[in-house]
Amino acid sequence: xxxxxxxxxxxxxxxIEAGVLLEAIHRHYGFDFREYSPASMRRRLAKxxxxxxxxxxxxLQDLVLHDETAMERLxxxxxxxxxxxxxxxxxxxxxxxxxxxxxxxYPYFRIWDAGCSTGEEAYSxxxxxxxxxxxxxxRIYATDMNDAVLERARSGIFPLEQMKEHTANYVRAGGTAxxxxxxxxxYGGALFHRYLSEQIVFARHNLVTDxxxxxxxxxxxxxxMIYFDANLQARVHGLFHDSLVRRGVLALGAKExxxxxxxxxxxxxxxxxxxxxxxxx
Amino acid sequence: xxxxxxxxxxxxxxxxxxxxxEALKQVLSDLPGDLAAAICIVLHRAEDDExxxxxxxxxxxSDLKVCEPDDKQPLHAGTAYIAPSGYHLLVDDGxxxxxxxxxxxxxRPSIDVLxxxxxxxxxxxxxxxxxxxxxxxxxxxxxxxxxxxxxxxxQDPDEAERREMPDATIAMTEVDxxxxxxxxxxxxxxxxTGVVAG
Numbered sequence: 001x002x003x004x005x006x007x008x009x010x011x012x013x014x015x016i017e018a019g020v021l022l023e024a025i026h027r028h029y030g031f032d033f034r035e036y037s038p039a040s041m042r043r044r045l046a047k048x049x050x051x052x053x054x055x056x057x058x059x060l061q062d063l064v065l066h067d068e069t070a071m072e073r074l075x076x077x078x079x080x081x082x083x084x085x086x087x088x089x090x091x092x093x094x095x096x097x098x099x100x101x102x103x104x105x106y107p108y109f110r111i112w113d114a115g116c117s118t119g120e121e122a123y124s125x126x127x128x129x130x131x132x133x134x135x136x137x138x139r140i141y142a143t144d145m146n147d148a149v150l151e152r153a154r155s156g157i158f159p160l161e162q163m164k165e166h167t168a169n170y171v172r173a174g175g176t177a178x179x180x181x182x183x184x185x186x187y188g189g190a191l192f193h194r195y196l197s198e199q200i201v202f203a204r205h206n207l208v209t210d211x212x213x214x215x216x217x218x219x220x221x222x223x224x225m226i227y228f229d230a231n232l233q234a235r236v237h238g239l240f241h242d243s244l245v246r247r248g249v250l251a252l253g254a255k256e257x258x259x260x261x262x263x264x265x266x267x268x269x270x271x272x273x274x275x276x277x278x279x280x281x
Numbered sequence: 282x283x284x285x286x287x288x289x290x291x292x293x294x295x296x297x298x299x300x301x302x303e304a305l306k307q308v309l310s311d312l313p314g315d316l317a318a319a320i321c322i323v324l325h326r327a328e329d330d331e332x333x334x335x336x337x338x339x340x341x342x343s344d345l346k347v348c349e350p351d352d353k354q355p356l357h358a359g360t361a362y363i364a365p366s367g368y369h370l371l372v373d374d375g376x377x378x379x380x381x382x383x384x385x386x387x388x389r390p391s392i393d394v395l396x397x398x399x400x401x402x403x404x405x406x407x408x409x410x411x412x413x414x415x416x417x418x419x420x421x422x423x424x425x426x427x428x429x430x431x432x433x434x435x436q437d438p439d440e441a442e443r444r445e446m447p448d449a450t451i452a453m454t455e456v457d458x459x460x461x462x463x464x465x466x467x468x469x470x471x472x473x474t475g476v477v478a479g
Contacts, residue, residue, distance in 0.1 A: 008374040010401065039371035039398045040380045082383050223381040226352040230376075233353070254332070255365050255379050257351035273332060 008038040008229070017057035018045055024061055029071060031145065032208045033078060035232035048077050072148060079146040081117040081223055084162060085124045086169035088254050091222075092128060093174045094274040099218065099249050100132050108137050109217040112243065114207060115224030116142035119153025119200075120166075124173075125220070126196040131176045135199055141214065143205035150202045157189040207236050212243045219244055223253040230260070237263045241279070250277045288374040290358040291318040291406060291476045293469055294399045296392030296422070298325040298414025300442025302335070304462055305412065306342055309361060311466030314344030318408070318473040319356040321370055321377065321399070323390045325418070328367045336363050352379040364390035371398035388418050396422020405430030406476045410465060412436045414446030417453075424454035432472050437461045 009015045018041065019034075026032045033041065049060045052070065064071045086092050103109055113122045122142035129135040144150050158166075167179040183190040205213065207224070219240045225233050240250055241263060250267060252275040258264045267277035297305055301324045312320075324335065333349050339361065340347040346360040354362070355376045362377055364370035369380040369390050378398075385391040392411075396419060399407045407426045411419045413436060423433045433456040438444035440461050450456060460468055 008402070012401070015401075037373065037378045039373045039378045039402065040382065042401060043380075043382070043394065043397070082381060226379050226381065230353055253352075253381070255351045255368055257354070260351070260353040260355075260376075 014042070014057065017061070018042065021045070021057050021061040021064075024065055025071070025074075028065055030209070031075065031078075031206070035208070035229050036078075036227050037229050040227050044077050048074050075146055076148060079117065079144065080149060081115065083117060083120045083223070084169060085120045085127075085158075085166035086173040086175075087120070088222075088274070089169050089172035089174070091173075091251070091254065091274045091276075092124065094271040094276055095128065095251070096132070096174055098270045098276055099251075100128075100134070102249065103129075103132075103134055103138075103217065106137065106217060109139075110214060111138060111140045111218040111220065112214070112216040113140055113142040114205070114219060114221040114240075116144050116150075116153060116202070117146075118149050118158075119156075119202065120158070121220065121222065122153065122200050122202075123156075123158075123192055123196055124170075126200060127170075127175070127182055128173075129199075130196065135195075138199050140200045141216070142200055142202050144202075145204065145206040145208075147204060150204060154197075154202045156192040156194070156197050157187060158183075158192070160185060160188065160190050163190050207239065208232065212239055214243065215245055216243050216248060217245055218249045218251065220251045222251065223256070226253065226256060233260075234262050237261050241266055244279050246279065246281060248279045250279070251275065252277070288402070290356055291408075291473055292321060292356065292372055292399055292403055293318050293408045293410065293473060294321045294323075294372070294395050295410045295412065296323050296395065296414070296419040296446075297412035298392075298416060298418065298443070298446055300413040301325070302338065304436065304442070305339055307462050308410075308412070308465050308469075309339050309345060309347070310342040311463070312343070312345060312469065314346075314359055316345065316470065316473060317358050317477045318469075319358055320345065320361040321364075321372055321395060322361060323364045323370060323392045323395045325388055325390075325392075325414070325416075326366060328389075332365075339363065350377050350379075353377070364395065366390075369394040371395065372402045373398075374402065386418060388416075392419035393422035397425045400425040400429040400431060403431065407431030408434070408469065408472050408476065410434045410436075410469065411447055411450045412462075413441035413443050415443040416445060417449030419446060420449040420453035423450045423456070427454045427456070432457045434465060434468055434472070435459045436465065
């Protein structure tokens with residue numbers, strides 16, 4: 001494969017411009033997107049370029065290097081994960097079945113929700129743990145590289161128009177109460193109760209450039225690494241493995257598979273369908 | 282322009298919407314199990330919890346291997362990869378990539394996303410097929426494939442269950458052939474043979 005470099009970037013003008021842009025962002029702002037998967041990255045950059053009304057990625061580079069607010073908009077495009085509460089209800093059913101019994105054996109446990117975006121997953125976990133009587137024993141570290149999405153997550157306010165979808169997911173996820181018990185319709189949004197977020201720490205952490213910061217009983221990282229290339233995925237899996245306690249639990253997105261990483265042999269299946277794994281040692 | 286060898290294997294991308302299950306069944310059952318290309322498929326459908334159901338249906342009458350791939354799953358000739366519900370399917374070098382990004386013009390998986398990814402990743406070796414459907418998804422992607430020198434095949438709108446999607450592609454770009462469903466598999470094999478022979 002002569003001129004196809006290892007990351008899958010091409011020698012086309014667009015790909016050259018994309019490479020220069022990502023290099024410049026890394027050197028100027030410290031955010032490292034150079035090992036993101038090219039196929040999705042091309043789309044996301046093209047969308048930002050179009051939304052800014054620009055003709056080329058070189059023009060986008062000029063803009064984001066000299067205008068921090070433009071960089072913030074690009075960062076949102078590159079870091080927001082479209083998600084909903086209890087997305088993949090089957091995952092939460094599997095979590096109740098396979099992970100909750102393990103958590104009951106700990107007097108106190110830590111969960112890392114890596115790449116939490118606007119917080120829907122962290123709140124879903126808090127609700128689930130509350131219903132299982134485990135929330136007081138839990139500390140959920142919900143991290144993201146983007147301060148803007150963390151601020152939204154911390155507010156505990158979610159768009160009211162999304163509650164219908166969240167409620168449907170919640171019911172299918174095996175929720176045992178009425179979903180509307182968990183929030184108040186306020187300020188044009190749904191404000192979730194304080195006791196849910198009291199056990200959540202929202203903090204900035206970049207999976208690409210930051211290292212391990214604590215030891216966890218469960219690491220959840222769903223649909224975040226699908227945007228990474230294989231090398232970066234392997235590195236982040238190393239970080240997760242190092243961050244897990246002995247026999248700790250790793251949960252990935254429904255279409256993410258340890259089989260395509262060097263860490264396949266380090267885990268055993270807890271739930272094959274929903275990609276919940278347990279450290280062998 | 283720098284010349285380069287396209288990564289293995291050759292890839293055929295198929296998009297279908299309304300009426301697509303029956304159309305796909307026929308095309309996949311007509312294709313030989315030793316096809317020298319991987320096939321990537323987007324069929325519009327409701328987002329749900331069900332895993333693998335569509336792959337099971339399509340596997341039944343086909344000599345190809347049919348799967349619903351995970352992210353970064355390697356591409357192999359003779360295998361069909363069905364976009365999972367709720368994810369975009371993209372073609373990277375030797376593997377597929379999935380994305381949970383927003384819907385593109387109301388669709389996730391989106392045919393345009395798949396076609397545009399193969400236009401970049403396979404260039405003039407890209408082969409795409411637009412089947413029945415009641416919207417215009419795939420038309421922009423087909424234009425990208427045509428502009429990259431690739432091949433665009435379209436199901437004959439007159440015999441498609443819904444003609445809007447084939448019509449939209451024909452209106453948007455120059456296409457290489459407009460064919461009835463029962464001639465599409467032969468045409469795919471012919472174009473794959475051309476690509477593999479270089």
